[in-house]
Amino acid sequence: MAWDVLIAGGGFGGFYAARTLARVLPPHSARVRLVSEDNFMLYTPLLPGAAAGTLEPRHVVVPLREELDRSIHLRLAKITGASPGRNVLHVRSLEGTIEDLPYDQLIVAVGSVSRMLPIPGLAEHARALKSLPDAIAVRNHLIRTLEIAETLEDGDARREYLTYVFVGAGYAGLEGLAELQDFAADIIDLYPRCRVTGMRWILVEASERVMPEIGPKLADFAVRELRARGIEIRTETTLDEVTAHSARLSDGEIVPTRTLVWTAGVKPHPVVAQFGLPLGERGRIDTDSRLRVKGLDNVWAIGDCAAVPDPARKGMPCPPTAQHAIRQGRLVGRNVASALGGAGRMRRFTYKTKGVFVDLGRRKAVATTGPITWSGTRAWILARTYHLAMIPGVGRRARLLVDWNIGLLFGRDTAELGRLGEPRSLGASLADGESGPDGAAHAGVVSAQSDQSRVA
Ligand SMILES: Cc1cc2nc3c(=O)[nH]c(=O)nc-3n(C[C@H](O)[C@H](O)[C@H](O)COP(=O)(O)OP(=O)(O)OC[C@H]3O[C@@H](n4cnc5c(N)ncnc54)[C@H](O)[C@@H]3O)c2cc1C
Known part of the structure; x- marks a missing residue:
């Protein structure tokens, strides 16, 4: 009898789990189905590049049908929950019908969403930088603020449009701000009035320093680099209120702005609450070190939605990074194959972070690789080389190389294609x-x- 293996979520964790299962399961021993909303995996480390127009949006995603083995069945659907007691995953199909998909083994890899806080106006007026539509919307919005500011006679009104506030200085937020500011600085000469007024970029962070993910020396380098570009970095400061025209900060300043980008962390995808599984730290699914959900033999959880014990920090869950999701995806593939009677014993998750790359735009980056730290142009070359090596597919790598080189030679495209996804009837x-x-x-x-x- 062929086993039914279901993977819920086609991001980093789900993609690598499917790839591994295709390799390690004996042929025809199981039907492996990957259920996801999109038919691509978003390569998030390159999302700031897409937001800044350095990379074509299509080139930062990995089409699942192209990159997965033909033995993997891809099913596009919205996952709405699960009933572990009956071994079924609940989905809503593309046509809107509700279905129960049966499984013998279930791997949950539904990722995360932006973490919200009860700050007045945040939900209504802030923008996220988490998905591809978010990134493209932020880019289009930025260009539009320049276009509007250019038409305004009143200097104060123009300044309001030319002020950009980012909240949350983890590496994703800092990279997003750095790349977008670099993009805006590149194109501002095309807007003579805006150039005269100048732009204001502010990074707000509640804790005492930026990027807790990397050492203080490199974080200091990044801060110096960004301050040299005129970016204001406000640590130990929080956002207290947002309106359509302003951001109020905890130091009392009310910043007139039309742009507030919220990059203050992530939380598990809300659908995990509908899986009937034990939830641990911050609502992530509780697993043991073999990635199995606590108390269940045939359900596994990986990636941002799972609280997998971190081998590097006793008593803590793994950080929500692609590096961890990839390794957990590979391991869960092997462990599920082992649970189905395949060769090899089940193993524990032992991966510890090997390095971090943070692109600062302007051909600068900071990076750590093991004990070695890098900064400046060498780190930037290293970061690009790393992503070229990591993104799946030779075609994808070639596209990245072309985009990067065209950007270096000819600069970035300034067209605002915000209406592309909203055709008129x-x-x-x-x-x-x-x-x-x-x-x-x-x-x-x-x-x-x-x-x-x-x-x-
Ligand atoms: C801007 C940005 C930059 C980043 N840079 C880095 C970096 O440089 N290095 C690094 O290590 N990490 C980075 N990360 C973190 C990294 O993206 C995540 O840790 C990683 O994506 C987690 O993988 P995952 O498989 O758990 O979730 P995801 O990759 O988010 O995949 C989840 C999948 O589940 C699908 N899904 C979710 N809900 C449903 C549903 N209800 N129905 C159907 N499908 C569903 C989603 O469509 C998605 O395909 C970055 C994140 C962001 C936002």
């Missing part, structure tokens, strides 16, 4: 074409207003 386009001079003038006013409300 045929009727609306025809109505525009038919309107006379008055109608056209009226349509212009409406669209300018709606553009401004998109920025607000």
Whole structure:
């Protein structure tokens, strides 16, 4: 009898679990199904590059059907929960029907979402930098603020549009801010009024220093580099309130701004609460060191949604990083094969962080590889080389190389394609074409207003 193995989530953890299962399971011994919302894995370390227009958005994702073995069945669906007592995963199909998928072994790898805090106005006015649509929306918004500021006569109003506040200085937030500021600095010459007014970039962090993930020496290097570019770094400061036009900080300053990007950490995907599994630290699924969910023989959890004991820090769960999710994905593949009677015994998770790369834009980065620390251009070359080696697929690597080299030679594209994902209906386009001079003038006013409300 062939076993049914289900993988819930096609990100780093799920992708590497599927790859490993395809390799280690004897042929035809199991049907392995990967259920995910998207048919690609987002390579998040390159997301800031996509936000800053250095990389084509399509080049920072890995299409699952191209990169997974043909023996893996990909099923696009929304996972809504599970009933471990009945061994079924609940999903809503693309056509909207509700289905129960049976399993003998279930691997949960649904990742995380941005962590929210009860700060007035945060949910309504802040932007995230977590998914590909987030990154593209932030980029489009940035260009739009420049376009609007360029049309404004009033200096104060222009300054409001040209002030950008990022909250959360982990490496993802810091990288996002650094890359976007670099992009804006690159293109501001195209906006003469904005250039005269100048931009203001602020990074707000509640703890006493940026990037707790890396040593203080490298974090200091990053801070010096960013301050030299005029970026304000406010540590031991919190965000107290956001409105459409301002951000109020704990030091009392009310910063007039139209842009607040929230990069203050992640929490497990809310769907994990519907799995009926034991939840541990901060709502992550409780597992043992072999990645098995506590109290269950046939359910496993990995990646950002799981509290896997960290071999590097006794009593703590692993940090939510791709490095850990990849290694957990590979290990869970082997352990599930072993649980199904395959060769090899079950192993514990022993991986400890080997290095960190933080791209600061402008051909600078900071990095640690084992005991060695790197900064400046050498770290930047190392970071790019590492991602070239890590992203799956030769075609993907070639695309990255082309994007990076074109960016170096010709700069970055400044087109704002915010309407790409929101095509107008045929009727609306025809109505525009038919309107006379008055109608056209009226349509212009409406669209300018709606553009401004998109920025607000
Ligand atoms: C901007 C940014 C930069 C980062 N840079 C780095 C870095 O440089 N190095 C590093 O190690 N880590 C980095 N990380 C962290 C890294 O991205 C995560 O730790 C990693 O993605 C976790 O892998 P995962 O498999 O647990 O989750 P994910 O990779 O997020 O995958 C989860 C998958 O589950 C799917 N899913 C979720 N819910 C459902 C549902 N209800 N139905 C169907 N499918 C669902 C999602 O679509 C997704 O495919 C970065 C993160 C961000 C946001």
